[in-house]
Amino acid sequence: MCSVVKGAKPVQQALAFTLHLRTKTAAWSCAATRSRVLYPGVHTSSRPYCSRMALGERLLFRQLFESASSTYTYLLADTQTKEAIIIDPVLETLDRDLKLVDELGVRLKLAVNTHCHADHITSTGLMKKRLPGLKSAISKFSGASADVHLSDGDKINFGKHHLSVRETPGHTDGCVTLVMGDQSMAFTGDALLIRGCGRTDFQQGCSKRLYESVHQRIFTLPDHCLIYPAHDYKGQMVSTVGEERRFNPRLTKSLEEFVEIMENLNLPKPAKIDIAVPANLVCGVHEV
Numbered sequence: 001m002c003s004v005v006k007g008a009k010p011v012q013q014a015l016a017f018t019l020h021l022r023t024k025t026a027a028w029s030c031a032a033t034r035s036r037v038l039y040p041g042v043h044t045s046s047r048p049y050c051s052r053m054a055l056g057e058r059l060l061f062r063q064l065f066e067s068a069s070s071t072y073t074y075l076l077a078d079t080q081t082k083e084a085i086i087i088d089p090v091l092e093t094l095d096r097d098l099k100l101v102d103e104l105g106v107r108l109k110l111a112v113n114t115h116c117h118a119d120h121i122t123s124t125g126l127m128k129k130r131l132p133g134l135k136s137a138i139s140k141f142s143g144a145s146a147d148v149h150l151s152d153g154d155k156i157n158f159g160k161h162h163l164s165v166r167e168t169p170g171h172t173d174g175c176v177t178l179v180m181g182d183q184s185m186a187f188t189g190d191a192l193l194i195r196g197c198g199r200t201d202f203q204q205g206c207s208k209r210l211y212e213s214v215h216q217r218i219f220t221l222p223d224h225c226l227i228y229p230a231h232d233y234k235g236q237m238v239s240t241v242g243e244e245r246r247f248n249p250r251l252t253k254s255l256e257e258f259v260e261i262m263e264n265l266n267l268p269k270p271a272k273i274d275i276a277v278p279a280n281l282v283c284g285v286h287e288v
Ligand SMILES: N[C@@H](CCC(=O)N[C@@H](CSS)C(=O)NCC(=O)O)C(=O)O
Pocket: 069, 117, 118, 119, 190, 196, 197, 198, 199, 200, 231, 267, 268, 269, 270, 271, 272
């Protein structure tokens, strides 16, 4: 049964985190061909863990990409019970994602958004219509409607696996990072991007809060913990906590320098912000 267990205490969480050193050979896929198609001129084949398909016993893991908004969607499932969850699915790739779910024979139980996205419309609302029984989830601080409102410490169970919810506000009030139970991987949404981070100039953004979120709630994970963000604009697919702690050009700086950097990004606003935010506040579909 896939479920969200509310309000696990930090001590309980810590006990649940049994660091599982994986000695078995994981299944890998060849990243080179796909990378060349998706990102001409960008060579990612030197980082084979980018296309890691299974991290260990009974875990199915897929990283999917939506090219118009450069969004990553993640599918995770227990290969024995077939219970699955999807993170940050995009409207434009709904059919692709549902086809994959069908082909892999997994049962999607929960569609989670890491935050109320400003650049694309989520497919969670339409996905629920196509898959009766599917529930949606988003942070209680997002202001968005969903079947489940997530809080810090909640556990999202799927089969024998779970993701722990860590609130990581700053890009928006309702940003969460989802951490695998064994802390082997973290889905950081737009809080922490690879060698970057989410902007803080709209949707209640606050650079000081984001800095504290990343340092206190993400950089405290083990160095080997894989970082899977919601976006990448340079063809990068995965990083680690250790890498970002050492090489992130924004978050290796002092708080004061970070705030200064964020105040001077001068990014154009996302092209779809005026339609995406209102739509995402109602799960991606306006009720008629
Ligand atoms: N050009 C894109 C929007 C790009 C953008 O603003 N990305 C966001 C994440 S989506 S809310 C961001 O935080 N970027 C940080 C950065 O440093 O790039 C569009 O028009 O959609």
